[in-house]
Each structure stands twice: as C-alpha cells, then as structure tokens.
Amino acid sequence: MDALLANFLNVAIYKEVAPYLLQGLWTTIWLSLLVIPLGAGLGLVLAILATKVNNRGIRWLVALYVDFFRAFPPLVLLIFIYFGAPFLGWELPKLGSIALGFMLNNSSYFAEVFRAGLGSVPRGQEEAARSTGLSAWKTLVYVTLPQATRNVLPDLLGNVIEVIKMTSLASVVALPELLKAARDAQSMFYNPSPVILAALLYLALLWPLVRLLSHLENRRFSNR
Amino acid sequence: MNTAAYPILELVGLRKHYGDQEVLKGIDLRVRPGELVCVIGPSGSGKSSMLRCCNRLEECSGGQIVVDGTDLAAPGVNLNQVRQKIGMVFQQFNLYPHLNVLGNVTLALRKVQGYSRAKAQEKALAALARVGLADKADAWPAALSGGQQQRVGIARAIALEPRIVLFDEPTSALDPELVGSVLQVMQELRESGMTMLVVTHEMAFARAVADRVVFMDGGVIVEQGPPDAIFGAPRELRTQAFLQRVCS
Amino acid sequence: MDIQQLLFTFANAEVAARYWPDIAMGMRITLELGAWVTVSGLILGVGLALLRALQWRPLTLLIVCFADIMRALPPLVVIIMFYFAFPYIELSMSAFTATWLALSLVLAAYAEESLWGGIRAVSKGQSEAARASGLSWWQCMTSVILPQASRIALPGLTNRVIAVAKNTALGSVVALSEILNNAQSASSNAGNPTPLVLGALAYLLIFIPVVLLGRWLEARMAWRR
Numbered sequence: 162m163d164a165l166l167a168n169f170l171n172v173a174i175y176k177e178v179a180p181y182l183l184q185g186l187w188t189t190i191w192l193s194l195l196v197i198p199l200g201a202g203l204g205l206v207l208a209i210l211a212t213k214v215n216n217r218g219i220r221w222l223v224a225l226y227v228d229f230f231r232a233f234p235p236l237v238l239l240i241f242i243y244f245g246a247p248f249l250g251w252e253l254p255k256l257g258s259i260a261l262g263f264m265l266n267n268s269s270y271f272a273e274v275f276r277a278g279l280g281s282v283p284r285g286q287e288e289a290a291r292s293t294g295l296s297a298w299k300t301l302v303y304v305t306l307p308q309a310t311r312n313v314l315p316d317l318l319g320n321v322i323e324v325i326k327m328t329s330l331a332s333v334v335a336l337p338e339l340l341k342a343a344r345d346a347q348s349m350f351y352n353p354s355p356v357i358l359a360a361l362l363y364l365a366l367l368w369p370l371v372r373l374l375s376h377l378e379n380r381r382f383s384n385r
Numbered sequence: 386m387n388t389a390a391y392p393i394l395e396l397v398g399l400r401k402h403y404g405d406q407e408v409l410k411g412i413d414l415r416v417r418p419g420e421l422v423c424v425i426g427p428s429g430s431g432k433s434s435m436l437r438c439c440n441r442l443e444e445c446s447g448g449q450i451v452v453d454g455t456d457l458a459a460p461g462v463n464l465n466q467v468r469q470k471i472g473m474v475f476q477q478f479n480l481y482p483h484l485n486v487l488g489n490v491t492l493a494l495r496k497v498q499g500y501s502r503a504k505a506q507e508k509a510l511a512a513l514a515r516v517g518l519a520d521k522a523d524a525w526p527a528a529l530s531g532g533q534q535q536r537v538g539i540a541r542a543i544a545l546e547p548r549i550v551l552f553d554e555p556t557s558a559l560d561p562e563l564v565g566s567v568l569q570v571m572q573e574l575r576e577s578g579m580t581m582l583v584v585t586h587e588m589a590f591a592r593a594v595a596d597r598v599v600f601m602d603g604g605v606i607v608e609q610g611p612p613d614a615i616f617g618a619p620r621e622l623r624t625q626a627f628l629q630r631v632c633s
Numbered sequence: 634m635d636i637q638q639l640l641f642t643f644a645n646a647e648v649a650a651r652y653w654p655d656i657a658m659g660m661r662i663t664l665e666l667g668a669w670v671t672v673s674g675l676i677l678g679v680g681l682a683l684l685r686a687l688q689w690r691p692l693t694l695l696i697v698c699f700a701d702i703m704r705a706l707p708p709l710v711v712i713i714m715f716y717f718a719f720p721y722i723e724l725s726m727s728a729f730t731a732t733w734l735a736l737s738l739v740l741a742a743y744a745e746e747s748l749w750g751g752i753r754a755v756s757k758g759q760s761e762a763a764r765a766s767g768l769s770w771w772q773c774m775t776s777v778i779l780p781q782a783s784r785i786a787l788p789g790l791t792n793r794v795i796a797v798a799k800n801t802a803l804g805s806v807v808a809l810s811e812i813l814n815n816a817q818s819a820s821s822n823a824g825n826p827t828p829l830v831l832g833a834l835a836y837l838l839i840f841i842p843v844v845l846l847g848r849w850l851e852a853r854m855a856w857r858r
Contacts, residue, residue, distance in 0.1 A: 440765050475761065492777070
C-alpha cells in the first residue's frame, strides 16, 4: 500500500509536475482542435463524393482510400511521414507531419460515418427539396446534411473521442503533449506518479465525453 | 362442455398492479380440457395482462395460477418445466429471425425437451403439417407472409404438445385478408381437442367457435357464458355497451 | 529528385534484401499478438455483456466503470502504465504481456458495449417467446438473444477488432520487436527508409485482407428481411 501511494499517488510529485502536465494537456487539446476539423472536413468531402457523385471511378477511389487508411496503423503512418518526408527532401515542420498523419487516418473514419449518415436520409427528402426548386447543392446543405449529421451524431462523437486519444501518439515523435510531458517527468523523478496523473487528466478530459456518447446512444436506442 | 374433468388452467383471485394502478382486481377463471375460451373486452381491460400472467411472462401480485395441478405462483416452482405445458402465440409472432422455420419449431424441442435433432425435426414437421406449412420448413421467417408467420408461431407452440395454448391477439397484427387462414388453423386445432385460451378482437370467430366467452373490463371479469348468451343477450350494461360499440 | 534516386531511397533492393528477415520476424510477433488480443478481448467482452444482462445493479455499475475508463484512456497510456509504472509496485511484465493485456482490456470494453447494445436492440418479444416455451435464461441467451445481438453488433465489432489489432504497433514504444519497431531500428541502422516501406507493406499485407473480410461479413450478415 505504501509502495502504491509513493509511486502512483505521490502528492508531492503531483504538485511539482502539475504545471508541466497541464501545459501538456493544453497541447493535447489544441492539437485535437486542429486535427478534428481537418479530418472531419476531408471525411465529409469524401463521403459526398462517394454518395452524391454519379461516377463509379470516384466511388472506387474513395473506397480504396478509406480501406487503405483503415488498414494502416496510425502510429506507422505518423512515423512514416515524420521520418520518411526528409528523405524526399521535404522539410515538413513537426506539427505539419503530425497533423497530416492524423488527418489522413481519421478522415477515413469520418468518411465512413458521414457516408452512413447520408445513406440514412430517405430519398424522398431530396426529391421533395428538389421539387421546390432547391439546387442540388442547396438541397445537400439545407436538407440532407443536417438530417444526416443528426442521425450519426453518436458515431461522430465516438470519432472525436478516438482522435483525442490518438493525439497521445504524437509523444512518440517528441511533441510535448500530455503523455510526453508525463514521461519526461517520470524520468526526471524516477517515479511513475506523473504517468498516473496523466491518465487521470485524460480521464478528466474524456470521461464526460464517453458518458455523453453513452447517453446519445441510449437516446438513439430508445427513439426507435 | 366437459364439466367432470378437473380444469387444466385455474386462476384464483389473480391480482396485479403496476405501482398503485391495479390492472387485475381478482380474476377467477377455469379452463377445462378441450375447451376454447375467448376473452374479449376493451383495450386496457387487463385481458392481455391476465393471459401473460398465466405463464408468468408477467409477475402477478397475488392469487393462484394452477396449471395441470401445479401452482405457478408458488415459490420454488420449476417454471421452465411448467412452461412446456403452456404454449403461447404472440400478437407480433415473435419468430426468431436468425433461425429458419424448422429451427424456430425445433429449438425448444431440442433444448428443453431434449429430443435428438432427427426426432425434433420429425415432431416439428408434424406440427407444421397441422398448420398447413410443411412445405415451408426450410424458409426464413422474413420470406413468409404475416399469416404464414403466425401459423409457424402456432406450430412452434403446439410442437411441444402443451396441455393448453394461450393466444394473445393472434390476428391483430395481420392484414385483413390474412386473418382467415390463421382463424381456420385455430378452429381445426379446437376440433382436434386442444385446450385454448384466446384473447381476441375477432367477435365473429368468438361467436362461431368458442365454447365460452369471457368479457373483461377494468381488471375484472364482468360476465361470462356461452357465446350465444353473451352476444345474443348480454346481462350487464358494460357488456351491452361494448358489444354495441364493436359490432355496429 | 529523379526516379532513380527515389527508388534508391525508398525501394532499395540491397537494403530490402538485408533487412526483410527482421520485418518477417516482426510480422510473426504482430500476428501472434493481434490474434491473442482479438481472442481474449472478445471472450472477455462477451462475458462482461452476459454479466451485464443479469441486470444486477452493483455488477452493472462495475462493468460500466470499467468500460468507460478503458474507452476514455488512450491505449498507449495504458500500455505505458503497465510496462513502465507497474514494476514500481512489484508487477513487472514483459513488453508482449503489457501490450497484450492493455489491448485486450480495451477491446473487451468496446466489445462489451457493442454487444450490450445489440442485446438491447433484440426485441423483447424474442425472449418472451423463448421463455414461454420453457427455455432457461441461459438457453434463451445463447440460442436466441446472442445470435441476433452479435449480428446487430457485428459492423461495430469488426471495426473495433481491426482498430485494436492495428494498435499492436504501439508495442514498439515499449520495445516489443513487432513490425514497426524492427522496421524503425533497421531503417536507422541502414540509414535508409526502405525497411520502413517494407514494414508499411507488411501491415497492409496483414490488415487489408482483414478489412475486406470485415466488409464481406457485414454484407453477408445483413438481415434477411
């Protein structure tokens, strides 16, 4: 029990590393705020291409893209871009390669979600909108997309949670987000308490979102 | 009516409440061997609750449910043992969509009664033949019409050779043109001597086929008797009002 | 950069010939770990979903807490806790065990949630029909509810299995010699990214078929309605 307190819940160390870890948490948050819109935006474009454009070639390409990045581990993607780009003579800034890797990965997941959402809106909705003279584009923006998004809200939130968790991978390429900060602090103090504190901070950040997700899923279930 | 035999199903002072709302206020009912009893009444009268208490899909709050000599409400009763003796046919059919017709009928034969696969299939095919669907044994429930699905539901119930079959509004979910085939099967069952307790809205069927009709309202049995008496000359005002509403 | 140079850098035959055995060994570890994680995670997930179906409040609360925590924590954090923090409380484990345990628990949490969702989505009439014909709770669960629930949960479940199995790459952070780790060290030894390309191809070789299998299952298991 003493070992547990001294090594996992060492309050003295918690106090000392808290400012450092909070800075890491802040980095985690803004990194998420950067890559989520990028991934969701690209995913939405891909989903629209796959469902609303009548071209088999394009559909096939989108499916290929989605399956490729579903099969590719995000950490491998990140390291590939981070260590591979310099060999191409591209000097991507660290943040640039991280954002690119995360965007490529989670856009494929967002594309799947949006595709399911667009598929869930009955065809009659589009027909009704077009019959009142709305253009294809306006129909999409004002009629189809709002319903599609609402129908897959839980899955979108689920993806957001996954992306926030995924930012911890950036620690591997030495971006000082929460996990990296905790590991640095651990080697400074020869004590794993900072890692436990980081886990607690992740829980504080993500547990509310996970609860909200369960709540949304319950609501979807009881609405049927 | 065979009054000498002891009843297969006997409800004594059956009560049930949800919270402080009482839905069954002391029901006494006996169903004798070979008898077909139809229960009619307005929605919310408690007739479905009563039926579902008979095999304890719903728990009652008081009273006795005696099936073939066993009190179902008694503590320690082997419910699964007794339930084999009580078939049930549901309003929504409740066929298992992941099993084909034969699988639906053989499941309890194999898992509860412990028959071998071959023996269970033999019994299932016999039951399916009785409802006129022996040729659909390999079909999937989703490929059948509502009427056919309900007949499979009946086959699933009678394959276990129950002492009594409970019908919970068996034709209410059917398109009008499919109702006839199900009622036809039920009538044939009755002629073969099956004991049946049927909650129904089909007044014509109740009048033509039932041995006895029970009218329920507000959680009590208001009046019961032979169909001609109930439909031809109801004594109670509530019965008269109800019949006037549904038969006009 | 001309094409010759590009090939020399990313598809260097000589480097590839020297290091492909390392990648192959990594593949073996990745496959083994992925298989173990899938099996133990799914078994634990099914077990938890069944326990939750008993609807005993204290147990439900524990399961929900477990599932929430495992869904909220980044898997890399869990692996690092097991590998770097637990030795301080006399709980040392190998890199393989730490990665396996962490990923199994994560998969179990997701599998439990998907299956429980599936169980609830099976209409109440199904268990009523089964119980009315005398099937016990357990028989009703295994013969009627779970087959339908797992079919409903299948799309989410295959996605989860793929996502968690891909995370075996996280083992590289605790020096587990799976594909990524081997590819990285080979590539820094060689001063050439060709081993990384080989590693990437190895992952695609493993996971593209899994993704396609998932799609095929999804299409095949669609309701016969």
